[in-house]
Amino acid sequence: MKKLILVFGFLFSGAVLAAGGAKVPLDAANNDLTDKASLQRGAMMFNNYCLGCHNMQYQRYERSFKDLDIPNKIGQEYLQFTGEKVSDHIKSAMPQDDAAKWFGAPPPDLTLVARVRGADWLYTYLRTFYADESKTFGVNNKVFPNVGMPHVLQELQGLPQETYEQRMVDGEMKPRYVGLKSDGKGVLNAEEYDDAVRDLVNYLEYVGEPGRLKLETIGKWVLAFLVVLFIFVYLLKKEYWRDVH
Structure with missing residues (x-):
């Protein structure tokens, strides 16, 4: 059963997120699964920014609350938004049929995404969205070109832009790509955003194998x-x- 879940998770994530992956250097997430505060912040991040579209249907709220030392009352108040029971699986309220029409395919379940993709891939992916007006949602991604989802954390990061500088190449000045730079309209600075993404990835890694520790x-x-x-x-x-x- 676990093997089947992994296979389907991989296929659906590939169909929704992009047409293909790019070979770019991955940044180390440096997660700490023993850091309960980080995991709690990551759970908050997921439920506020990801759960609107993505399911986590193989994880129950109750299991997360217990493992992360979150009292059920606090968890229900801050992490459950549509009246679910504590014993319910973590599922998006978005109808999957509608999601398939809007995005071309249902957004993938993220219960095992950290096991399929790896923590470093997720950490780099969530930090490499950039403005691209030619795309449906106005953004693209360095790790996963032609991404089929919006930059859901744009409120926090702002909208990064590709930056170039003039370099001498073969005796001629040519623009050379040097990285991404936010437009500064996010509520977090670069370091704070990296920490927030690390918390989210830490939580996703925990959910992929709750009994790991x-x-x-x-x-x-x-x-x-x-x-x-x-x-x-x-x-x-x-x-x-x-x-x-």
């Missing part, structure tokens, strides 16, 4: 047990073969 802890204890067991097994072997050798 617990499994890693169990794994460490298992390895410690095997080391101790190996010592006793080795001593037993020495004792057993002592008379033979």
